[in-house]
Amino acid sequence: MVNIDGQLVEDDKAVLAISNRGYAYGDALFETIRVNSGVILFWEDHYFRLMASMRILRMQIPMQFTPEFLEKEIINLVTENGLMNSSVRVKLIVNRVSGGLYTPSSNEIEYNISVVKLNSNFYTLADQTYEVTLFKDHHVVTDLLSTLKSNNKLVNILGGIFAEENGFDNCLLINSNKMIIEALNGNLFLVKGNVIKTPPLSDGCLRGILRTQLIRILEKLPEYTVEESSISPFELQKADELFITNVITGILPITKFRKKEYDSKISKRLLGILNTRIRLGD
Template sequence: MVSINGNLLDNNEAKLSIDNRGYAYGDAVFETIRVNSGSILFWEDHYFRLMASMRILRMQIPMKFTPEFLESEIINLITENGLLNSSVRVKIIINRVSGGLYTPDKNEVDYVISVSKLSTNFYTISEDSYTVTLFKDHYVAPDLLSTLKSNNKLVNILGGIFAKENGFENCLLLNTNKMVLEAINGNVFLVKGNTIKTPPIDDGCLKGVLRTQLLRILEKLEEYQLEEASISPFELQKADELFITNVIGGIIPITKFRKKEYKNTVSRRLLGILNSRIRLGDK
């Protein structure tokens, strides 16, 4: 079942109009959320990012869109799908209501929530190889709109197709300044010695929720020096480790870029700390 504006419908009955602005113009934002046994991970960060994204896109936020209301909508849908005791991937899409061409008639919104079951309760690291390459066909502008989870993700889509056609697990995207920005589905971290580096939001990368969690963890680990700074492609092959983060997969170590192979020692340590915080209820 899915929820459309709070109405629960079977998947085969749920339909959107061809005038839906998210479909017609990409006039929508979304959040992808992980829920473990009815507990929404990092809910506060997801909620405030969603509200900030709506404000940036000049959408009218309904008065009822409180954290408690949206949390209740999510848990209700999970319950109706019989997944309350499972790990679940939740996607919330907020689109401006139909009407107008490029310029909308109104700024009110509709919302859709969908859920699907995940296989593990906590984050794990696979032993499989995970090779990446740079995607150079298109670049991402280093501006505020690039930091949003909007329905305008053509560079990510084309990067995914490129990776699939050329035998890679992922692509690293570049901004128009030719700096490493992110992967097609998550933020990027680089480890060199005791320095851990990730691109700054000003470079145009997504303000990822799991990125935020790791920054909070790393700020308390005195043995590491944390840098939010631009990453040149030339730095990748000098790194000891590279890894990707997102709230569904957790921490995904990159095993190979070009001829360079990487360790995953720091990745595993950080993943252990992250899982411990989740177990203790620090969301």
């Protein structure tokens, strides 16, 4: 079952019109959300990111789009799919209603929600090699729009194809200033000694939900210094650790970039702290 504008529809009967502006013009936003046994992780952060993004795109936010309303819509869909005791990946898409060409005829919105079952209720680290490379064919613009989770993801798509064709597990994206901003599927963190860096939003990286969570955790750990500052490609080969974050996989350590191999001690520690916070409902 999927939810289309509040109506539950069987998966094989769910359709979108070809005039849908998310399809026709990329005029849409989405949130990828993790639900564990009926509990939406980091819901407040997801909700406020969605609201802020809709305002930036000049979408008209419906009066009923309260945190309680959307939370109920998500949990009802999880329940209808028989997944209340499972871990679930939820995708909430908001698009402007059909009409107009580049300039829309209305700023009102439509939404749809879909769910997919995940394997584990907590974040885990797989003992595997994970090699990345730089994707240089296209750059991400250093701009406020690049920080939004919109469905304009051609750079990520082409980067994914490049990685697959060349035998890499992922690519790191760079901005127009040749600074590293993120991976194809999440934010990047770099560890050097007791300093943990992640690119700033001003460099064009996604305003990631788990990025926000980890920064909050690190700010409370006196043994580490957390910095939101630009990362050059040169710094990657001097780092002790690199890892990728997103709300679905949690923390994903990078084990190799070019000839450099990395440890994952801090990644494992942070993942343990993250899972503890989830268990405690913090």
